[in-house]
Amino acid sequence: INGGDVGGTTGSCTCTSCNNGFSGSHCQEPNDCQATSSSSDDGFDGNFYCINGGNIGGVTGSCSCTSCNTGFGGSNCAVCAAGYSGSDCSADPCQATSISTDDGSNGNYYCINGGDVGGTTGSCICTSCDYGYKGENCQSQEVHISGMTELYNAVSHGGNDKISDGNVAMLAAGVYKCLEGECSASSDRMLDLHSQEVAMQCANDDASCVLDGENTRTVMFVNEAYVDIIAITFKDGNGYGNGGGLHITSHAETAVNLFFCVFSNCRQTWGYVNIDGGGAIQVSGSNSYLNIYGTSFFWNKAATGDGNDIYNYNSDATIIIHDSCDSRTLSSDYYSSITPIQGSALDTHGTVGGTPNSFQCVCYHGYSGTVPNCVGDPCQRTSSPTDDGTFGNFYCINEGIVGGTSGSCTCSCSTGYYGLNCQTSSASCTNDEEIDECEQHSVVEMTGLFNKVSTGQTAVDNYVDLDGDSVMGVGDTVVMAVGDYTCSHIGSDPYGHNCAKYEGNIATMLSIYYIYGEIKCINDNSNCILNGEETRRMMKVTSTRNEKLIIRAITFKDGKAGLGGGAHLSSYAKVDLHICIFTNCRASDSGTYYGGGAIFVVSGATTVDVYGTIFTWNTANSGNGDDILNDPNELGTITIYNICPFNYSSTSPFRGYALDTYGEIEGPVYSFHCLVCPTGYSGTVPDCAADPCQASSNSADLGLDGNFYCINGG
Structure with missing residues (x-):
């Protein structure tokens, strides 16, 4: 068939010389179509007129030409498609219609409610809608x-x-x-x-x-x-x-x-x-x-x-x-x-x-x-207590003056008010001599600090001598002067009357119960030091009325207790630690669930959030969390954040050493530095580079701060 010439003899016949476009032993197979540029080629012999980027398809007798270049159409891609015109079939301006299915592919585009149609076929837009309308089609x-x-x-x-x-x-x-x-x-x-x-x-x-x-x-x-x-x-x-x-x-x-x-x-x-x-x-x-x-x-x-x-x-x-x-x-x-x-x-x-x-x-x-170059605007004063300055609005009341830029706002108080947001009145001061201290809640030594923040739990757990005599109001701020705060330097009592005690035995420096607010160093360098003198824990916090107690820029040094050598946090306490340091604190008991050289947390309702805080040289004799223990019998919630706290929110912290913990801890379990690089490193946070090591004759120097025990000519 299809024009083939029969040949051969009975038993060995052949069919050859098929018409163009056919093949096979009987000329029965139509071949794939071939594109040509001749307008007379209609595919009858397998050759088909297909130009302007068209893709040839089909077989002899049923050829097709599809997927033309943009702007071209027709059975041979030889004419302009709808919405295109001219010798080069360029896109026409779009035309507005009220038919919701018109998507602009043929130049007609659904554009209503006063919208101005724009663009050209294939890229239509509808803008300038009448007031009160929006959307791609108004x-x-x-x-x-x-x-x-x-x-x-x-x-x-x-x-x-x-x-x-x-x-x-x-x-x-x-x-x-x-x-x-x-x-x-x-x-x-x-x-x-x-x-x-x-x-x-x-x-x-x-x-x-x-x-x-x-x-x-x-x-x-x-x-x-x-x-x-x-x-x-x-x-x-x-x-x-x-x-x-x-x-x-x-x-x-x-x-x-x-x-x-x-x-x-x-x-x-x-x-x-x-x-x-x-x-x-x-x-x-x-x-x-x-x-x-x-x-x-x-x-x-x-x-x-x-x-x-x-x-x-x-x-x-x-x-x-x-x-x-x-x-x-x-x-x-x-x-x-x-x-x-x-x-x-x-x-x-x-x-x-x-x-x-x-x-x-x-x-x-x-x-x-514009992203990525966003710059903080000047802060704006608001009366909403939850406005923390992250987006420029900062809670600042009682005629306080707002300063700073978004992410680092401040509130300077007028006479008679104090606190982070000027939220507290000095009206409770009873005489002129007290006004200065009352407005600032400033303390310069241990007795003043004890009187401001130690509220105790009298008759609970046999505690005695826990209450300060001028305790801060809830929500207030206590500002510590730079220096060492210890218990042993007051009076004839070797442990002093200016700290909390436990039935005559050493227990803790400060017992904080049922108050919240902020206790902070006057600067952010953590050089306000609570020194436990290797005899007592620095702080016990019990319940904060479901509000936050913020502890900021304080160093907990040389603390010692059976559990939680630096801090013991329990019973509905909500505590934020901001840019603090825990160093050389020890949990001395060896029981199964004792530990937490620096921090011990207990009770499911206790929440501790840690920002930019450093842990060094803490130990637990039990082996349960040299740095932090979350009591597995009554888990609290402890979260360590790899971001810096307020005022340094835009700073990426430098990650220090991994912590030794016991129990569930959320977040990255490391020390984080937000202000300065750790000892033994140079540069600025977060680009801290390790310094060359220095030889030391101290066998305890392991190189963690750049000093390394190296003797005998090494």
């Missing part, structure tokens, strides 16, 4: 929000003026809190989003719209909804068992996209290990999906230890953290070209896909410039 109606009640009514389950699916709640910059408007009927949440498809966006892309949980409730709960959340800060959320910032669950499909958001100081405060968690975010359910773009996480905490930042319950949900500044936001496409700043690693529990880090695509409120 299809989404903005509902402008300026207060908490408006926001609740617009987006939350139970609201009386909910926006339609596909629309946008556009928030004005500012702080939104339940004390200032209506919130979810569920007292443990600010907002409930159910069975809707909406977006929430800040009018600014710098996350200056702050949803403040006021440390009492979860900021947002989402179930069976599709939600885009853009440039919103989730602050001070408190989740009872679940995520303090955002709790996502699903009975039917639920999808949340986060763009350019911030989660700051959100907490999960109660729950069961491996069941509850997620300080900032908890996601549960196999129908739940969370995508995260350009979002940062700071200071979040899960009481269970399961995901301080993100918790994927049973790893059922799909969570992906993207390392790009996605352009699917309702903001400008400008961000899609930005490479985000990659921040610190996140603390997660369960399966989290992508890159589990903070990412920053914009300079947040309180900072100017």
Whole structure:
């Protein structure tokens, strides 16, 4: 067939000389088509006219020419495609239509509500929407929000003026809190989003719209909804068992996209290990999906230890953290070209896909410039106690004067007030001689320190002589002068009357019970030294009324006790250690659960957060945690952070030596240096370089500080 010439004789026939485009023993197989530039080639013989980058396909008799170069179309890629014209088939200007399926691929583009269509075929845009509309096609109606009640009514389950699916709640910059408007009927949440498809966006892309949980409730709960959340800060959320910032669950499909958001100081405060968690975010359910773009996480905490930042319950949900500044936001496409700043690693529990880090695509409120060159703005005074200056807003009251820039704010007090935020009045002072000390709570030696901070537990555990006579008020700040603070130099008693005692036997220098606030050195060089003189522990802290006691820039030196030679922290104590030093402290007992040369922690309600703190030469005779012991019979929560505390938040610390610990410790178990490089290193934090070693005749010198035992001419 197909023009073949038969040959041969019976029993040995042949079929040869097939028509062009055919082959095989009977000329029965059509060949693959071949592209040509001759317009008369129609594929009848396998040759087919196919130009302008077209891909030839098919076989003889049924040829095709597809995937033309941009702008060309037709069966031979020889004519201009729809939306293109001219001799070179260049793209035409886009045309606006009201057909929602018009995507611009043929030059027609869905652009409504006063939008101006722009671009050319294949890259159409719709901009300059009428006021109140946004989106790629100006299809989404903005509902402008300026207060908490408006926001609740617009987006939350139970609201009386909910926006339609596909629309946008556009928030004005500012702080939104339940004390200032209506919130979810569920007292443990600010907002409930159910069975809707909406977006929430800040009018600014710098996350200056702050949803403040006021440390009492979860900021947002989402179930069976599709939600885009853009440039919103989730602050001070408190989740009872679940995520303090955002709790996502699903009975039917639920999808949340986060763009350019911030989660700051959100907490999960109660729950069961491996069941509850997620300080900032908890996601549960196999129908739940969370995508995260350009979002940062700071200071979040899960009481269970399961995901301080993100918790994927049973790893059922799909969570992906993207390392790009996605352009699917309702903001400008400008961000899609930005490479985000990659921040610190996140603390997660369960399966989290992508890159589990903070990412920053914009300079947040309180900072100017463009990523990555963000510069702190001057600090602004506020009356909100939770404003810590991270984003430029700083709690500073009673006519205090704010100074510094975002991340390092200060508050200079007017006459009659004192404290970090000028929050405390000196009205309690009874005479002129006391006013100076009362305003500053300044101390210069051990007796003054004991009287200000040692409150004791009289008649508890047989303690006696524990109470100071002018104890600081709750929330106050005690400032120590530089120097050594010891117990043995007062009076005839070799242990002094200026320290706490235990039935006449040495126990502790300071017994702190039921107070909170801050005890700090006048400078940050840790040269205010609590010296236990190898005879007693420096500090016992018992309960802080569920508030923070901050201990800052203090050196705990030569402490000794059966357990916790430097500090014993227990029974609902919440303690932050900022840029402290624990050196040569010893736990002297050898029992099974004794130890903690520097620190001993006990009780599940005790929380210890450690920032920029150094541990050297501490020992536990039991071998249980030369540096830290977390009692395994009654675990507290101890977290060591690889970030520096307030005023040095922008500094990356230098990681020192690994700690010797016993029991559960969260975070990287190392010393961290935030101010200066350790002895034996040169440079500035975090770029500390080891110095050349120096010979020493001291057999105890192991080279840890650059001095190394090396004798006999070595």
